[in-house]
Amino acid sequence: MSKKIDEKLRNVIEFLRSYIIGYEELFELLSISLLSGGHVLIEGPPGSGKTLTARLLALSIGGTFKRIQMTPDMLPSDILGGFFYDIGKGEWIFREGPIFANVIFIDELNRASPRTQSALLEAMQEGRASIEGVTKELPRPNLFIATQMTKSEVGIYPLTPTLLDRFAFSYITNYLETDKEKEVLDKVDAIDEVIKSTSVSPILSIKDILMLQEEIKKVYIDDKIKLYIASIVGELRKKEDMFVIAPSTRASVWLFKGSRALAFLEGNDYVSPDHVKKIARYVLRHRLFFNPEAELKNVTSENIISSVLEKVEVPKV
Numbered sequence: 001m002s003k004k005i006d007e008k009l010r011n012v013i014e015f016l017r018s019y020i021i022g023y024e025e026l027f028e029l030l031s032i033s034l035l036s037g038g039h040v041l042i043e044g045p046p047g048s049g050k051t052l053t054a055r056l057l058a059l060s061i062g063g064t065f066k067r068i069q070m071t072p073d074m075l076p077s078d079i080l081g082g083f084f085y086d087i088g089k090g091e092w093i094f095r096e097g098p099i100f101a102n103v104i105f106i107d108e109l110n111r112a113s114p115r116t117q118s119a120l121l122e123a124m125q126e127g128r129a130s131i132e133g134v135t136k137e138l139p140r141p142n143l144f145i146a147t148q149m150t151k152s153e154v155g156i157y158p159l160t161p162t163l164l165d166r167f168a169f170s171y172i173t174n175y176l177e178t179d180k181e182k183e184v185l186d187k188v189d190a191i192d193e194v195i196k197s198t199s200v201s202p203i204l205s206i207k208d209i210l211m212l213q214e215e216i217k218k219v220y221i222d223d224k225i226k227l228y229i230a231s232i233v234g235e236l237r238k239k240e241d242m243f244v245i246a247p248s249t250r251a252s253v254w255l256f257k258g259s260r261a262l263a264f265l266e267g268n269d270y271v272s273p274d275h276v277k278k279i280a281r282y283v284l285r286h287r288l289f290f291n292p293e294a295e296l297k298n299v300t301s302e303n304i305i306s307s308v309l310e311k312v313e314v315p316k317v
Contacts, residue, residue: 008203008208012203019194020049020052021180031261032169032258035213036257039166041170042172044174052195055105056194057145058102059194066104070116071112075116076119078097080129082131083095099144101139101142110149110157117159121162123138124166127140161289164287219260219269222317225272228273229252229255229276231313243289243290243291247288254283255279255284259276259278259279260275262279263275273314280305281301
C-alpha cells in the first residue's frame with residue numbers, strides 16, 4: 001500500500017473525529033468493516049450521532065448513502081426495490097431499493113417484521129439481492145450499518161441468531177459525559193454546514209477502497225494465530241450450558257478478517273495475538289445467545305469473553 005493511501009485512510013478517521021465526539025473506537029471499527037467487507041450493528045440511545053457518522057463516512061469515501069427507517073409495516077420490497085410497468089416504454093422497469101448504495105444506514109432494525117428482516121440476509125452475506133426471480137448485484141463496497149432498540153423497548157421483533165450472525169461486528173454507544181456533550185455544542189454549526197453541503201471533497205475514492213480490500217489480504221497471519229482464533233471460539237462452545245446457540249464458524253472467520261484489517265490499519269504487515277484480543281469483543285459480543293438460566297445469573301457477554309481470552313493460551317509468534 002502506498003504511503004499516500006495509508007495517510008488518506010487515517011484521514012478518514014480524523015475527518016469523522018472532527019465532527020463526531022466520543023466514539024473513537026467506533027470510527028476505527030467502521031474503517032475495519034470497510035476494509036474487511038463486514039457490516040456493523042450498533043446499540044444505544046437515539047440522538048447520539050449514529051446516522052451522522054454513517055453519512056460522513058459515505059462522504060469521506062465519495063460513496064452513495066441511503067438511510068432506511070424501519071417500521072413494523074415495512075415490506076421487503078421497500079428495501080430491495082421491485083419491478084414496475086412503464087406504460088410509455090411498454091416494458092417492465094426495475095426500481096432499485098435503498099440497499100443499492102455504498103453505505104446503508106438501517107435505523108431500528110428490530111422494529112421491522114421478521115419477514116422484512118430476512119430480506120437482508122442475502123444482501124449482507126453475498127452482496128446481491130434476488131427480486132422476483134432476478135438477481136441484482138449491489139454496488140461495491142457495500143457497508144450496512146444498523147442500529148437496534150434495546151430489549152426493554154416495546155414493539156420490537158428480536159433479531160434472529162441467523163441475522164445477527166451476518167453482522168461482522170457490534171458496538172454499544174452511550175450518552176456522552178458532560179464535557180464531551182459541551183464539545184458537541186461547540187461543533188453544532190459546523191455539523192449543520194457539512195450535512196447541508198453538497199460539495200464535500202472525498203478523502204478516499206471508491207477505487208481506493210476496493211484496492212485496500214485486496215491489499216489487506218497480503219497481511220501475514222501465522223498458523224499459530226489461526227489456531228489461537230479457533231481455540232477462542234472452541235472454548236466458548238465448551239460453555240454450552242450457558243447458550244441457546246453457540247458461536248458459529250462465522251465468529252472465527254470475522255476474528256480472522258477483523259484482526260487482519262486492524263493490523264493493516266495500524267500499519268503492521270502481520271497479525272499479532274493483541275490484534276485478535278482487541279477485535280474479539282466486537283466480533284463475539286452479539287453472537288452469544290444466553291439461555292434463561294444464564295440470564296438469571298446476570299452473566300454478561302463481556303465477562304464471558306474476558307474469561308475465555310484469559311484462559312486460552314496466547315501463542316508466541
